[in-house]
Amino acid sequence: MEALEQIKEKIQSFLEALDSPLTLELSKHLQSGKMLRSKLVLNIAGVNEESILLCAVIEMIQSASLLHDDVIDNALMRRSKPSINAIAGDKNAIMLGDVFYSKAFCELVAFSKEYPQIPHIISDSVVKLSLGEIEDVYLSQGFNADERKYLAMIEKKTAALIESTAFAAALLAKKSLNDAKKFSLYGRNLGMAFQIIDDILDITSTQEKLGKPILSDFKEGKTTLPYIYLYHSLQEEGKERLKKAFKQEISRDEMMWILENLKKSGAITRSFRLAKNLGEAGIESISDQSCNKLVSIMQEMIDRDF
CATH class of the missing domain: 1.10.600.10 (Farnesyl Diphosphate Synthase)
Incomplete structure (x- = not known):
């Protein structure tokens, strides 16, 4: 089986x-x-x-x-x-x-x-996951333009469980603590990159692939990384226009304006570059562990269209 x-x-x-x-x-x-x-x-x-x-x-x-x-x-x-x-x-x-x-x-x-160590590692990651969820709810109360707050939130909400999974698996494989920490770092970076790519796909994918309308994150009150980068690229009038559309049922004209500026500003490209850099750092952390399949998992996750 x-x-x-x-x-x-x-x-x-x-x-x-x-x-x-x-x-x-x-x-x-x-x-x-x-x-x-x-x-x-x-x-x-x-x-x-x-x-x-x-x-x-x-x-x-x-x-x-x-x-x-x-x-x-x-x-x-x-x-x-x-x-x-x-x-x-x-x-x-x-x-x-x-x-x-x-x-x-x-x-x-x-x-x-x-x-x-495994029960503690997994349990601790669930605590972090829950804290990340609280931070996500708090950040969604208004437009968040702080990249550091976003990254700190996804590190807990998404990356913590993936990080602990890789760490626990390495201990299960009887790796040394030092080597297990290398897998832990790989998992953390995989989780961070995974969430950033998810956030990009909410903008660039299709409703058929997503299973929900595009820009759903923005309408639900999530200021993901591309919107943060977009915000800082805009003049004051554009910043106010973007913030006004936040958490709203936006018109087609407003949607097209947001999509056009996300592309023109390079916000999506910049977000993808960060995900790719995180992925490469994760792969580097296990470069001495002969894990070609984990390299493929990272690459496939970053290059996916959903």
Whole structure:
């Protein structure tokens, strides 16, 4: 059986053990993603019982974070399908997320004896993820023009779990602590670059590929990196016009103005360059580890069109 299918079956067995038909029914509506974090684990630690368990735990944590994220963002679509909150309401989505978090932590305890650092590493990353979510909500209250605040937020909200996944997988593979930290740095940079590319694609991709309208981030109140770069390139009149469109249902004319200026200002190119630099630094951090597959994962993630 393919490793990714084994992970899905492991998660299913966890849910069935809860003896909750309602939870199982709600879980059927979850949309499976790229399983990036699992691919990291499998390529660092190989395919074995322990790595499959770690993947299942991390995928449950990721699913929980997305369930909560969709409620916070009032997002009614997830990967071109209705989100759980759209199907069953915010309360059920939040509680299902709580079930996934709690069950993941219960299963994480299995690593305590042989790999005592792993439960702490993963748990700490979930704390950071949650702090990043709080920062994201806070930043969305107004137009954020501070690049440092944006980068600090995505380092917690997106990169922390990917970083801890790579770190934990390296420990599972019995790498030295020094080498495990190299994988941790790779994971951090992968997570940062991943989010920046996601933010770019919200602007440059299509509704068909995104599963939601383009510029959704801006309309929802997220000042992502391209908009920050655009803002600082504009004259005062343009800055005010951009801020006025923030969190609004913008007209087609305003949308075209924003898209035209994002391109003309070089904001998208500059954002992509930062993602690429982060990716190259991540690859360099594991250059002595003979991990060609991780190099490919980084390159494919940066070059993807969705």
